[in-house]
Amino acid sequence: MLASFATAALVALDQLRVNTLRTLLSTLGVMIGVGSLVAVLSLGDGMERFTRDEVERTTDVQSVTLSSRTGEMVEGTWVPVRDAPVFGRVEAADIARDVDGVKGVSLAVSATVPVESPRSGGRREASVTAAMAGVDQFSRAELATGRFFTRVEDARDAPVVVLSHKLAADLARPRAPEQLMGESVRVQGAPREVIGILAAYRGERSYAAIVPYASAPLLAAASGRRLLPIISVRATRIEDVDALRRSLEDWLGLRYGQRWERRVEVTTMARRLEQATQGVRIFKWFMGAIAAISLLVGGIGIMNVMLASVTERTREIGVRKALGARGRDVLLQFLAESVAISSVGSAIGVVLGSLIASGAILLIRTQTGADGLAPALSLSSVLVAAGSAVAVGLIFGTYPARRAARLSPIDAIRHE
Template identity: 40%
Template sequence: MSRLLSLTALAWRTLLQHPLQTFLSTLGLVIGVASLVAILSLADGLEEFAREQISSTTDLQSMYVDAREYEMVDGVAIRRDSAVVFGDAEVAALVAHLGPDVRGGLRQSRSVLVEQDTLRTAARLHVAQPLIWELAEVELAAGRSLTAEDSNAVVVSAPLAERLGGAEAALGQRFSVGGQEAEIVGVRDEETPAVYGAWALAAPEASTLVLHVAQAENVSETTDRVRAWLDEQFPQGAEGFTIATDEMRTEQLAKGMLIFKLVMGFITGISVVVGGVGVMNVLLMTVTERTQEIGIRKATGARRRDIVAQFLAEAVMVSAAGSAVGLLAGLGIVFTAVPIIRSLADDMPFRAGFSLGSLLVVAAVAVLVGLVFGTYPAWRASRLSPVEAIRRD
């Protein structure tokens, strides 16, 4: 321990004696580490924000079963001749098979024509059975949500309500949705033209079977049981269906963000490597300048490993200093960037994330860059002959 402390102190004194060289050798490393810290912190914040959005808009206790309408043949998507269309019978049979802790319902989405007097526009129609609307938690600008007693009642989005005179004025109005008469009972606060209706407005086409499990920890087991039931009930088996859960979406998000961070980390890692090359070049110049000093040390008993240890210590110190400054610079970039991102995104509640893993990466970079790029200068210094080193000008 005392040897390590003495090496560190010697390396620090040497670096302070050559401030300009130390600054130039760390400049590239500072830029690389600052970029790495900024990207990792912003990416962590983006992942956290996305997870919060998924948690607030999805239900981890639900799963969604869809019949595959297409199959891949030699890389070409071919429409199936007879895709399964779920109905009340299939829902009842599956729920009975799964037990009392599971409830089920159907939902369907399609594009329709919305008409009323002079109004004629396209919108996305989302219809569902009562269970789905019971589970949905949405913010309404006016009116009420759909209930099990509703048949031709609908909730419209804000853009449609504006074309009907505003949120309050739209309540109670009737119009044609996909050729069927419907009455507006609520207005949803969202940006896209959409209509949400009771199951009476459904069309005889493919629907999504939604299953709600009482306990979120049982979703995985229930998914396996659903696959087994599909294998028993349909000729194409479970392979003819897709089963998705919101937990899967969260996992897909995590994988996507990991790939993003790896790619961006690799790109910014190039800057760190360039900084490491700068450290090596400056250390090589230092070896040349301090040739006589090295010769005197070897002549007075210093071994090769002592010279190697000294220059490696200096390399690690330079890298650590550059990484520390880069860390502070990266944090400064993040704190500057977050308010800008919020202002450009309409005050979106985005914040940076500072994980322990990111800080450990920075610490590892400091040590690795110093060791990797300091090895050759240290080896070269240790190979100098004491006699020739002392005689050299």
């Protein structure tokens, strides 16, 4: 059986070389289908990896966060949660005192407000976070120069600020961002001394600043809406994160009653990663399913070409059968030709899809500045695309092959 298939494959390759133009035309649909599928899967994998890296870069793997829910879905309708708790220093202190396995607690709230440098005249809308001292343990932020504010500065709402590297660079232009150190910048019109600048990182594209938590009322007034602070709780060890999450859930149950889940969301980094990447995965497979439709169109093209080939080679089939070839041999030959066509189209499609994905990523990076985004052509994506193409060749080549195998030798030889 193996020898018969090998012989059929060699004959199929010879037949493809004889009809080069027809082969190229018949592989066109498969090429487009596989290329589209590879491009979509490669883009999706790259976006998923980029999203995962961004979450991991900005989130502490040892922390659990508590955030107030703003609404919930009730029978398909979004209903605001009006009794959600507003966390503050009291709740943060109670958690640090009452919950086991806590290494540290932080409280933070964010709003978008203007930040400007009176000296250089630079002005940017930035995401300003008011946080308790020690926030650097949770944000995984590293300093390029300077320091974070102390507990004393946090308690008395010292007029200090830590800037992201991108924000500092834009405010200081044309000077170096480090030259802002010690200078005064205005955050929502209030002067603050720059005491630290965060380290730059690949793909940085947002303007951010950190001020003491006592400045939270200023951010709330600037945003014109109620801001809901988030509590971050750090476990003593990374192995204790799940135990800490359960302890926090017990604390919430005692504090807010049995239905606390509708008012507060408890999130670990694993959960954040899942939430961040779930939408990307759904989009990837949805677009992949659409791209796979073109593979079916390519399969129909292969079937049409193979049917035409059977008609043209009817006399050849009759002669082969008259000389002793079995129907199974003819079936294998035409199936091998169909699979060969889809395999050639698949190989070209993989290369084409890789080029399309690289070009699309380059365009996205140019438009958005997401330097960390890159195509991720995994072996599984290639195998899915190539395997689908071979399966299409087998499925759509079966009918023409069976039709050729069932031809009567006498009638086939008489065919004009």
